[in-house]
Amino acid sequence: MTGTERTVVTGLGVAAPNGIGTAGYWAATRSGTSGIGRVTRFDPSSYPATLAGEIAGFVAKEHLPGRLLPQTDRMTQLALTSADWAFEDAGVDPGELPEYSMGVITASSSGGFEFGQRELEALWSKGSRHVSAYQSFAWFYAVNSGQISIRHGMRGPSGVVVSDQAGGLDALAQARRQIRKGTGLVVSGGMDASICPWGWVAQMAGDRLSTSDDPEQAYLPFDAAARGHVPGEGGALLVLEELGHARARGARQVYGEIAGYGSTLDPRPGSGRPPGLRKAVELALADAGTAPEEIDVVFADAAAVPELDRIEAETITGVFGARGVAVTAPKTMTGRLYSGAAPLDVAAALLAIRDGVVPPSIGVTPLEEYGLDLVVGTERTAEIRSALVIARGQGGFNSALVVRAV
Structure with missing residues (x-):
């Protein structure tokens, strides 16, 4: 291996609030169909924030063997199912590949919160004898990587990245590194699901949740009425391969190439130094060998916090010029899915x-002063060869990823 091998995406597995499965999600997204509504997984009436992007209609026992259900959190059930869909889409049977030639690298923001809450409730109300032994790993950040690798016998380089929403891109970049080192195939992406009282309080502590009770007006990035984001559950898992590996096995499709990546960390507050987001974008473009004018669309982080929106708008216009590139934020239909958001955008x-x-x-x-060519309302027809995805995590994480046609 030379370290410059091309990493491509051959399979997609999606679970999103506005559509289960890649086809369902994409049809809903193209038509502008939202999955945001009042929380149903618990009673939110005593909390300031009451809206979320929930995945309706997902029944884990219809997709997974019964033995896995008592040992897995909802996020892991979604991840296992999405990995199955991604393999099916890629036309890959992991059992037919050498076990050390396959790895799993995922991102996680919260771990198995719903499982953890249930077991903590059992501990407090009934005692330690009533706590599931599976609690020892079901809550853990790395559990999605572990369960996918065990289920499919994938014993190559694996791991987990924890950097909030930026982590979804960081995981894909780490997967690309492993492929460049010789691993033939890596399942990568992110899946989060923490819509439970414990997870809700943790999210509210970040002071970025919208408290609007109107699903159509709650999450408005780059808008004068921006008031914070709506959280959601879900994400995407992708099958990544070295291009030659994919062609040699006769892959049924190649969606595109993971062409460039950059990441930075914002300076401490009060330092007087500029945010690191623009540098992350510039690093990703340089890594891809792509000029700004070659990018056809930007998938925005879309924080819906006025100061963060301003920083992102200045980054985009600073790199591409005012209204110099189409910008979109399809997560306005799903909410921010934390570690799952950026892989879904990819x-x-x-x-x-x-x-x-x-x-x-x-x-x-969108506010005119931001200078963004934001695609709103309906889809826009365009020839797209390259796209930039931007993601930021709370705590100052910035990541950017360039994908392009092969």
């Missing part, structure tokens, strides 16, 4: 390249 970017459309942002009236 999946959407690859589908946009395939179908020649920019999916819309919904409900948003």
